[in-house]
Amino acid sequence: GESVGLHLPTLSVQEGDNSIINCAYSNSASDYFIWYKQESGKGPQFIIDIRSNMDKRQGQRVTVLLNKTVKHLSLQIAATQPGDSAVYFCAEKLGGSQGNLIFGKGTKLSVKP
Amino acid sequence: DAGVTQSPTHLIKTRGQQVTLRCSPKSGHDTVSWYQQALGQGPQFIFQYYEEEERQRGNFPDRFSGHQFPNYSSELNVNALLLGDSALYLCASSLVQGYGYTFGSGTRLTVV
Numbered sequence: 001g002e003s004v005g006l007h008l009p010t011l012s013v014q015e016g017d018n019s020i021i022n023c024a025y026s027n028s029a030s031d032y033f034i035w036y037k038q039e040s041g042k043g044p045q046f047i048i049d050i051r052s053n054m055d056k057r058q059g060q061r062v063t064v065l066l067n068k069t070v071k072h073l074s075l076q077i078a079a080t081q082p083g084d085s086a087v088y089f090c091a092e093k094l095g096g097s098q099g100n101l102i103f104g105k106g107t108k109l110s111v112k113p
Numbered sequence: 114d115a116g117v118t119q120s121p122t123h124l125i126k127t128r129g130q131q132v133t134l135r136c137s138p139k140s141g142h143d144t145v146s147w148y149q150q151a152l153g154q155g156p157q158f159i160f161q162y163y164e165e166e167e168r169q170r171g172n173f174p175d176r177f178s179g180h181q182f183p184n185y186s187s188e189l190n191v192n193a194l195l196l197g198d199s200a201l202y203l204c205a206s207s208l209v210q211g212y213g214y215t216f217g218s219g220t221r222l223t224v225v
Binding site: 032034036041042043044045046049051089091093099100101102103104105106 | 117146148153154155156157158161169171203205212213214215216217218219
């Protein structure tokens with residue numbers, strides 16, 4: 001079975017609001033986590049990553065939080081825009097630099113203008 | 114910027130046939146991984162190639178095989194196609210000692 005999953009399969013937000021997408025992982029040996037955005041007909045696009053020795057990392061309008069105690073990962077998108085509408089996946093990586101990625105099912109984010 | 118290139122973009126095959134999908138990695142990358150993404154699901158790892166050898170393999174039958182060429186490009190072959198093989202096949206390239214993966218846009222395979 002999959003070791004990465006998402007709490008909410010769909011999320012609808014108003015343009016300008018902040019979005020929070022959550023993810024649970026089950027393997028405590030995972031040392032690297034990535035959030036991807038996937039638009040219809042396209043491959044996953046890297047958003048932000050975080051290593052297990054960190055608990056927070058910020059990018060442009062995005063922040064990833066990692067809580068290793070409860071094995072929880074979240075993606076925060078500030079001032080959500082219509083262009084943010086897509087499916088978002090979290091992925092974990094096992095085995096250091098040689099591990100493959102394990103993806104969850106994804107959350108669909110819809111931004112209402 | 115030459116990202117990951119996959120071909121063809123779409124393909125329709127009949128049950129029992131064989132298919133070959135191709136991937137050119139991002140410039141500078143030496144490792145290629147293949148993923149299968151069924152509709153509405155997250156990508157599932159098929160296998161990874163480095164130095165022309167399969168390094169890791171996911172839970173896929175032997176009907177799925179691959180190859181990596183000296184220029185780091187890769188092929189995914191699927192024999193005896195089943196209806197359930199219909200999916201988006203994604204190629205991701207990376208550096209063997211790195212953590213970053215770059216995905217292509219995928220090949221949409223439909224088996225009828």
